[in-house]
Amino acid sequence: MNSDINFNKSPDGLLPAVIQDAETGKVLMLGYMNSQAYEKTLAENIVTFFSRSKKRLWTKGETSGNFLHVREMLADCDGDTLLIKATPTGPVCHTGADTCFEEVNQGKGQFLNYLQAIIHDRKVNPSDKSYTTTLFNRGVNKIAQKVGEEAVELVIEAKDNNDDLFKGEAADLLFHFLVLLEQKNMDLDDIVSVLKSRHIKQ
Structure with a gap:
């Protein structure tokens, strides 16, 4: 205990x-x-x-x-x-609602924070078996290049109608973007703060 x-x-x-x-x-x-x-x-x-x-x-x-x-x-x-x-594993409330406060339980953005923590760990505790570690070993230029490549692939898939391929490329881009942020010693919250400041001004 x-x-x-x-x-x-x-x-x-x-x-x-x-x-x-x-x-x-x-x-x-x-x-x-x-x-x-x-x-x-x-x-x-x-x-x-x-x-x-x-x-x-x-x-x-x-x-x-x-x-x-x-x-x-x-x-x-x-x-x-x-x-x-x-x-x-299902609705939590006995009424059948997602929560006992009648809120809809949606939005998995919290997972990005978990993924950030894993990426950070791969940076400070390198592993020869880790793809993320190999990215860090290549340096910021190669990581940035990889982000660019994934962005182009996403644009290409956006022109077609295969939703699964599009989502896969979007996930690849987001992952490599998080790796780039870690390499630059930045947090996703830093980017969210910029978005929030722009939203307030609009």
């Missing part, structure tokens, strides 16, 4: 657990965990709560099959609230 988590802070031994989609960043639901629910979640990588109405451990999805697969578990600064980043 994480030593920063203190279930004794609550008289009933229950701590609130905020469930967040690991890819979209959307808050999916709020549940409660005691130490047994936490340990079970940690062991199985599937979210289990303590049901205050049923007075027992309750694995989310045990009836519906819509489980929450754990990607990361964090405690807040006081050790009395949990943040669990998870991947849902």
Whole structure:
């Protein structure tokens, strides 16, 4: 168990657990965990709560099959609230909604931050088996050239009607662009800030 988590802070031994989609960043639901629910979640990588109405451990999805697969578990600064980043296998709310707050759970932009972290790791911890590492070894000019090549290929595919090929080329361009940003010691947020400033002026 994480030593920063203190279930004794609550008289009933229950701590609130905020469930967040690991890819979209959307808050999916709020549940409660005691130490047994936490340990079970940690062991199985599937979210289990303590049901205050049923007075027992309750694995989310045990009836519906819509489980929450754990990607990361964090405690807040006081050790009395949990943040669990998870991947849902279906609608989270019992009403059939994506979230218990009636929000549509869309937008996988959070994955770009994860991908950035992987690219950064390949730069500071090179691996002979990594394609990303070979790009960094070639230097900024070659990386920039690769971005240009991928951009041209995307333009070519845009003129045709094969959506799968177009999406593949778009993914290639985006990936190599992130590598170029890392090589230039920049973050995607730096570019987003520029876009936001332009949006405000428009």
